Amino acid sequence: MDAFLERYSGLVWSLARRHSPTPQDAEDAVQEIFLEVWRSADRYDPSVAAEQTFIAMIARRRLIDRARRMKRTPKPDVLPEHEIVAAAPEPDRVAIKDEAARITKVLKTLRPEQQHVLELSLVHGRSHSQISEQTGMPLGTVKSLARRGLIKIRRTLGIDDPIVAGDAGIGASGEGSA
Amino acid sequence: MSSQHSDRSTGDGSIGRYQELLADEVLWGLDDAEALELESLAANMDQHAAERVALETTGAALAASLVTASPESPPADVRARMEAMALHFLASEKGLKLADVAKVRRPAARSDVSPSHMAGPGPSVSRAHRGAAVDAAPRTDRTGSREAGSTEPSGSEGPVGDDGLRRRLLWTQLLAAASLLAALGLFLTRPTSEAPVAADGEALYSELAGGQSNTRLVRYEWTMPGDAKSPEGEVLWDPVRQRGVMTFRGLGPVADQDALQLWIFDGERDKAHPVDGGVFDPQRDGTRAADGTLYVPIDAKLAVSEAFAFAVTKESNKGVVVSDRQRIVSLAGQIERL
Numbered sequence: 059m060d061a062f063l064e065r066y067s068g069l070v071w072s073l074a075r076r077h078s079p080t081p082q083d084a085e086d087a088v089q090e091i092f093l094e095v096w097r098s099a100d101r102y103d104p105s106v107a108a109e110q111t112f113i114a115m116i117a118r119r120r121l122i123d124r125a126r127r128m129k130r131t132p133k134p135d136v137l138p139e140h141e142i143v144a145a146a147p148e149p150d151r152v153a154i155k156d157e158a159a160r161i162t163k164v165l166k167t168l169r170p171e172q173q174h175v176l177e178l179s180l181v182h183g184r185s186h187s188q189i190s191e192q193t194g195m196p197l198g199t200v201k202s203l204a205r206r207g208l209i210k211i212r213r214t215l216g217i218d219d220p221i222v223a224g225d226a227g228i229g230a231s232g233e234g235s236a
Numbered sequence: 237m238s239s240q241h242s243d244r245s246t247g248d249g250s251i252g253r254y255q256e257l258l259a260d261e262v263l264w265g266l267d268d269a270e271a272l273e274l275e276s277l278a279a280n281m282d283q284h285a286a287e288r289v290a291l292e293t294t295g296a297a298l299a300a301s302l303v304t305a306s307p308e309s310p311p312a313d314v315r316a317r318m319e320a321m322a323l324h325f326l327a328s329e330k331g332l333k334l335a336d337v338a339k340v341r342r343p344a345a346r347s348d349v350s351p352s353h354m355a356g357p358g359p360s361v362s363r364a365h366r367g368a369a370v371d372a373a374p375r376t377d378r379t380g381s382r383e384a385g386s387t388e389p390s391g392s393e394g395p396v397g398d399d400g401l402r403r404r405l406l407w408t409q410l411l412a413a414a415s416l417l418a419a420l421g422l423f424l425t426r427p428t429s430e431a432p433v434a435a436d437g438e439a440l441y442s443e444l445a446g447g448q449s450n451t452r453l454v455r456y457e458w459t460m461p462g463d464a465k466s467p468e469g470e471v472l473w474d475p476v477r478q479r480g481v482m483t484f485r486g487l488g489p490v491a492d493q494d495a496l497q498l499w500i501f502d503g504e505r506d507k508a509h510p511v512d513g514g515v516f517d518p519q520r521d522g523t524r525a526a527d528g529t530l531y532v533p534i535d536a537k538l539a540v541s542e543a544f545a546f547a548v549t550k551e552s553n554k555g556v557v558v559s560d561r562q563r564i565v566s567l568a569g570q571i572e573r574l
Contacts, residue, residue, distance in 0.1 A: 069307060072308045092321065114296040114303070177302055185264055208263065209259060209291070211298060
């Protein structure tokens with residue numbers, strides 16, 4: 059259990075902290091997420107997704123559900139500096155980092171503003187309106203950038219078949235082809 | 237559009253809107269109206285479940301990769317709660333009772349499950365499982381119910397893989413079971429002469445009472461209902477780190493064949509079966525301060541989720557699994573719930 063928590067507690071904590079309005083809420087979210095991970099362990103199929111993807115999927119579902127339940131827009135507080143401890147690099151994390159590097163390389167093929175919008179959404183849990191406010195981009199552009207970016211990455215990574223019949227169907231306002 | 241993905245009755249506009257909603261669900265979640273709209277459009281999509289999972293997998297892989305670039309470790313107290321919660325889950329939801337635990341056998345090659353061995357990355361995406369699911373858990377809909385017709389993971393019916401999370405979590409259960417067995421076995425056979433824990437009770441008291449930024453500390457004074465006399469003192473219990481200390485003043489000696497035993501009443505357990513908090517002899521165990529106060533560390537044998545009361549009973553010095561509570565020495569907490 060120590061090894062498991064050592065490897066993935068940082069991932070779950072990082073996502074929870076960024077999606078949660080308060081540190082206490084982040085703690086509660088982490089417990090909820092790990093409980094779901096324990097319960098779902100026998101559903102994991104290593105031929106379909108990497109472990110960190112499996113766990114991130116559970117985490118994001120729970121975090122989105124929690125935000126919906128709270129019926130308020132998440133506004134993460136910044137934790138006191140002493141509580142933020144960078145995880146020490148370990149040999150165990152090499153494979154995870156390799157996989158992350160591969161996906162990040164694909165991400166880098168997107169336009170910078172597209173990368174930024176995706177990161178604000180997927181990692182920081184910002185709503186499209188918050189992203190619009192933060193970046194100064196029109197709401198439609200934010201949505202379009204994120205949708206196109208997500209679908210392009212799916213296609214590039216070869217996650218199942220491409221969903222899209224061309225980019226034309228995805229978004230419209232103020233955004234050209236990704 | 238995938239060659240296998242067909243829109244049976246809608247035009248391109250509907251497909252476009254369907255794709256938008258699928259992406260929005262992953263990126264931000266949907267409100268009630270959008271969710272209904274997606275359900276309506278999905279009714280005409282042959283590969284809806286697979287499309288949904290594939291896009292969600294993409295979002296999760298991206299999120300994991302971005303976080304992995306600059307991960308943060310949780311604070312120590314959060315990490316401790318994760319561990320306590322995991323043990324509690326394994327004990328309570330996986331049915332790790334004594335009879336079950338006794339059946340647990342540990343595989344011979346511990347190195348088989350070393351982190352490096354299990355670190356085989358595996359594909360982050362499926363190239364072989366067209367339309368197959370990586371449904372980590374049944375998706376919870378907005379009412380909290382499980383999603384009917386959600387794609388069922390292929391791994392749930394197949395054999396256990398050699399690598400991966402499933403195997404590791406199985407190991408987690410086995411090791412936790414072994415720990416529980418060891419703890420129970422130790423408890424059943426331990427003579428009173430063993431101190432509850434090696435920690436210095438007075439030092440532990442100072443640490444806990446000093447705050448140390450833990451706002452969830454449980455603190456109760458010993459008392460007894462009615463006119464019954466109780467020793468003075470208190471209980472400090474840290475639910476985060478799962479440790480605590482008792483203090484006593486005026487606690488008399490016990491007979492040679494007896495010992496005192498602490499019971500912790502957990503709000504998430506049957507109150508007829510409190511958690512054993514350790515056996516101690518007030519004349520031999522704990523730390524005696526100059527003013528006569530006795531400090532005894534708590535030695536909880538199981539994870540305690542919601543301690544609401546503590547009781548000290550006089551028992552056989554071998555310890556007991558279940559107290560008849562006929563010889564209560566002191567009580568602390570919300571004793572009306574006893």
